[in-house]
Amino acid sequence: MPQGAASNLLFQGSDWNFETLARTYDAIEKIGIDELGLDVYPNQLEIISSEQMLDAYSSVGMPLMYQHWSFGKRFVFEDHLYRKGRRGLAYELVINSNPCITYLMEENTMAMQALVTAHAAFGHNHFFKNNYLFRQWTDASAILNYMDFAKKYIAKCEERHGTAAVESILDSAHALMDQGVFRYRRPPRLSSEKERERMRERLEYEEQTYSDLWRTLPPSSENSDPSEVERDVTERKKALNLPEENLLYFLEKTSLILEPWQREILRIVRVIAQYFYPQRQTKVMNEGCATYVHYTIMNRLFDRGQISEGAMLEILQSHTNVVFQPAFDDPRFPGLNPYALGFAMMQEIERICVDPTPEDRDWFPEIAGTGNWRETLLDAWANHRDESFVLQYLSPSLIRKFRLFLLTDEADDNYCEVASIHNERGYEAIRTALARSYDIGANQPDIQVMDVDLLGDRHLRLQHNVKNGVLLDEDSRDDTLRHVRHLWGYDVSIAGVDSETGETLYECTTADLSGE
Structure with a gap:
């Protein structure tokens, strides 16, 4: 390195401090914005320990998350592998929010802090802000406030109704998360704080005025005229907006046994499922964008003499491992x-x-x-x-x-x-x-709510549109049906129908399952 060139370096050695981080961030930002044309949310960098990173892993990467036993179970599992040296930790974690929150591990060297800042705070950040799926299906400006509300609301429910009752609802809701998203129509935006306050007041009012008399209504009489029956079924489906692809949404709005607080928990879980849905559709693009951005920016900094050869070798080694x-x-x-x-x-x-x-x-x-x-x-x-x-x-x-x-x-x-x-x-x-x-x-089961007679036997009928002859795993199917029944309160059945021929391939009902 030419004499005097060291003065141009953003950092030397592996140690870092907040002044070095800020100086490096400014250099990365200049290249990302001016040369690559990136458009990002304001960045918020958080320095966390390895244990905090494990905790973030366990709670689906959100800075605010309600408590549930499954998160603790995953924490123990991840911590065991990490302590045994059988699994490493991510160098960073990024949240699709406005401002965009990036967690940096305090154990990282300065070279790695530079790399992951470019990767997450600019690559992922730009993708979150500009990709059409995230723009249409998520609300980055409201998610943190909503998660704060969700955490406090579920904690309040645990105090009022008991931890076991809340966990029971969460267990069933989590089991249905994959079937708790809108795939073909845009979900409603997250409520503002004022709207959420009105909703909380409405839920409390419903709890106070709730009446159980509707349960005593007799079932509707049998109709012997087939045309009348068919017309009733058509009108019933129309009134309930069936078929419905979002199972959690249907249970939240229609279940006859859920109390208002339980409905709100279902809504919280499906909002989180919807938030992560675009990320499941853009894994290659999102990670490819972030990797391309960090690789380009790091090479620009090296070409300008702002990163030493030793730091660049460390960066390239990490980059090579990532794209192996x-x-x-x-x-x-x-x-x-x-x-x-x-x-x-x-x-x-x-x-x-x-x-x-x-x-x-x-x-x-x-x-x-x-x-x-x-x-x-x-x-x-x-x-x-x-x-x-x-x-x-x-x-x-x-x-x-x-x-x-x-x-x-x-x-x-x-x-x-x-x-x-x-x-x-x-x-x-x-x-x-x-x-x-x-x-x-094409790769996830297409399961829809097809019919239910709320004034009759209240039997909930689901349909699995079978593609390419791929059936559901029986054990997983039966366990999931039990969770649906827990939230619905009455018998639930599912029929597998060939999506091309319309032939019924299998039928299963909770009434036939052991333990029901």
Whole structure:
């Protein structure tokens, strides 16, 4: 290093203090905003210990979270692995909120603090603020206030109704979290503080004036006219807005046995489920964006002489570990590493825009050779989720680099077939299949509330739309049905219906389950 160059360094050695953090943050911000064109929420950096990081792991990463036994169980599990040296901790944790909160481990070296600041406080932050899924489906400005309300509300419920009663409702609600989101219509925005106060007053009023007389209503008489029965069913479904995809929402609004405080707990759990839903659809893009941002910013700082060679080697070692992709026959292979695929695709977009090959011009004529890599990346980060991003931007050269191939495994065959490889005929099939694997709608069970007669037997009927012949695991299905019945109070049944033929493949009801 030339004499006098050390004066340009943002930091030297591994030790850090808040002055060094602030100086490094300012340098990272200048590159992120001015050169990459990032648009971020105000940042709030929090320094926490390893135990606090474990605690954040256990409570789904939220700075404010209600108490539940499952969080303590996970804390003990994670702590045991960490103390045994069998699992490391994340260097950071970032919250999709306004301001954006980034937790930094106090044990990190200064080089790692710089890396994770660029990764989380600018990469993830930009993605949270600008991606259409987060803009449409989450409310970053209200989530922290809402979580504060949720924590206090559940604590108040425990004081009034007992811990066991509250945990019983939370257990069932947590079991249904995957079926507690709106997938195709936008959920209502989180209530303002004034609206929440009015809601609390309304719930308290309902508790005071609650009447149990409705339970004595006799069931509706049998109607012998089939046309009349069919019309009644149609009108009943219309009145209840059936079918309904959000099971927690339906139980919250319609269950005849839940008290107002129990309904509010269901709402809290489904709001949290909805908050995390966009993150489940953008794992590759979100981590790829953050990894690309930190890699680009760290290299810019090194090129300017603001980071030493020793610090850059440490940063590159960590970066390499993050984007490591084991081969399919490697014992460590867990599937495609979202960091590796996302980062590689971001770099590939930049290369295609700046230095395309003839193949790139055939596959990506809109962006090849334009030089507008920054605008292309910003547009992709804003307007895609994993499925559409892979379908539009996965290039043949990257398919070859990752050595991707497609297996077909039909249930009736006693063999697997390599249907497509990384060649001219296989690129489209591989890209389409990989994109489909990131489609939550295609890979999670489609279970909907189909019918219930509130004035009759109150039997809740669910339907599982079976895709590609994939049935529910029986043990998990039966356990989940018991949780639904606990919240509903009456018999619950589920029917598996082939989504293509309409054939009923299976039926199960809580009345037939042991222990009911």
